[in-house]
Amino acid sequence: MTKPTIQIHNIETGEIIEREMNTQEFAEYKKSVELADDMHAEAAEKAAQRQLILDKLGLTADEAKLLLS
Amino acid sequence: MSNPTTPFGWQMPTNTDLVTDLPADFEVFGQAVATSLADLNGGTTGQTLTKATNTDMDFTWATPAAGGGMTLLTTHSLSGSTSTISGISGSYKSLFGIISGGTTTATVGTNWKINPNGSTTITSVATTEAGASYDYTSTWYLNISNIKPTEGNNAWSFTIDNYASTTSHKPLKMSGQFKYYDNTLGSTNAGGGIRTTSAITSLDFVTLSGSFNGGTVLLYGVN
Numbered sequence: 334m335t336k337p338t339i340q341i342h343n344i345e346t347g348e349i350i351e352r353e354m355n356t357q358e359f360a361e362y363k364k365s366v367e368l369a370d371d372m373h374a375e376a377a378e379k380a381a382q383r384q385l386i387l388d389k390l391g392l393t394a395d396e397a398k399l400l401l402s
Numbered sequence: 403m404s405n406p407t408t409p410f411g412w413q414m415p416t417n418t419d420l421v422t423d424l425p426a427d428f429e430v431f432g433q434a435v436a437t438s439l440a441d442l443n444g445g446t447t448g449q450t451l452t453k454a455t456n457t458d459m460d461f462t463w464a465t466p467a468a469g470g471g472m473t474l475l476t477t478h479s480l481s482g483s484t485s486t487i488s489g490i491s492g493s494y495k496s497l498f499g500i501i502s503g504g505t506t507t508a509t510v511g512t513n514w515k516i517n518p519n520g521s522t523t524i525t526s527v528a529t530t531e532a533g534a535s536y537d538y539t540s541t542w543y544l545n546i547s548n549i550k551p552t553e554g555n556n557a558w559s560f561t562i563d564n565y566a567s568t569t570s571h572k573p574l575k576m577s578g579q580f581k582y583y584d585n586t587l588g589s590t591n592a593g594g595g596i597r598t599t600s601a602i603t604s605l606d607f608v609t610l611s612g613s614f615n616g617g618t619v620l621l622y623g624v625n
Contacts, residue, residue: 337483338613344476344621345489351482362483365522366610368541369513376536376546398533 337362409458410438472498472622480504480607480614486520487621488604492566494623497602501544501578502557504609504617511548511583512611515541518562518572518596520606527574527594542574545590548583551612556580558590561624565602572596 336359340351354362387397406413412434415427438459442451445463454462473494478487480501490497506512518525525542528535536546544558558578565572572595579589596602607619 338481339484339486340480340482341486341488342476342478343489344478344487345491354484358484361522362608362610365515365541365608369543369610372513372538372543372546373548376534 410434412438468625470625472624475621475623476619478619478621480617480619483609483613484517485607485614485619486604487607487619490565490603490605490621491623492601492603494566494625495564496624497562497565498559498622498624499561499605500557500559500620501607502618502620503554504556505554505615506551506609506612507615508551508609508612510551510611512551512609513546513548514544515608515610516544516560517606517608518542518602519598519600519604521598524598525574525594525596527576527592529590529592531590531592532588542576542592542594544576544578545580545588547588549580549588550583550585551609553581554616562596562602565596567599568601569599571598572602 336354338351339354339358340349342349383394387394390397392400403414405416413427413430415424415431419427441454441459441461445451446465449463449465451461452464454460475491476487478485504514516525523540526537526539527542528537529543529546530536531546534546536543549556556579558576558580560574560576562572562574564570574594574596576592577590579587582588605619605621607614
């Protein structure tokens with residue numbers, strides 16, 4: 334599998350390098366992607382819980398916002 | 403008018419002085435005036451007159467201290483999945499950045515983030531985005547919900563204060579607007595800090611899907 338690329342722009346020297354990520358950089362990158370996936374899953378879970386509460390209360394999201402504003 | 407004058411005490415000719423004494427009287431008067439105003443002489447272009455001591459008429463010419471201002475450090479074109487600005491000078495009080503026009507090759511919505519000094523663990527940012535609140539203790543996300551990869555009208559600005567400090571953590575703030583993958587509009591307002599006593603010398607701009615194929619970061623040093 335081709336690894337994503339990394340561009341490094343050293344503004345002190347003006348040098349710009351663009352290359353494939355090394356193993357360590359790619360591992361970090363994959364971890365970041367996984368963390369973002371977890372973040373989305375958590376947000377989706379929270380949204381579902383929020384909707385469940387709204388349904389119990391018989392309120393729309395806009396009505397709840399109005400109530401809390 | 404009183405004689406000698408008020409407030410400077412310059413002696414003028416009196417009513418009883420002989421006319422023949424007037425040249426000498428005016429010499430006395432003129433010299434007193436010249437002595438009083440002596441400090442106004444000198445100076446160079448751009449200098450300002452400041453008080454040397456609390457004594458009346460004790461002035462000196464001084465060059466004004468350099469004022470605050472912004473220096474453009476780089477116009478960085480985003481490229482790759484991680485696009486790094488390194489070699490950031492530590493000569494300023496704050497860093498100010500503007501990210502605009504960023505697009506990626508991603509085929510799905512994606513998150514972008516910034517890693518100061520290449521670290522994925524040292525940033526705490528509390529974000530309000532599209533009315534919801536988030537608090538992440540390790541990651542500085544530019545957006546929480548997935549943004550549209552081909553939308554070129556997104557824009558963020560951020561400030562990192564005290565970024566060159568080698569003894570203190572660095573406060574940061576950010577705001578921005580963008581379009582989500584479903585074409586709805588999003589906006590963000592975030593604040594937090596970078597938990598390191600090392601100076602910030604590089605910033606990684608990361609897209610978590612695809613590669614940047616457009617966009618610019620203007621990075622300024624601020625004094």
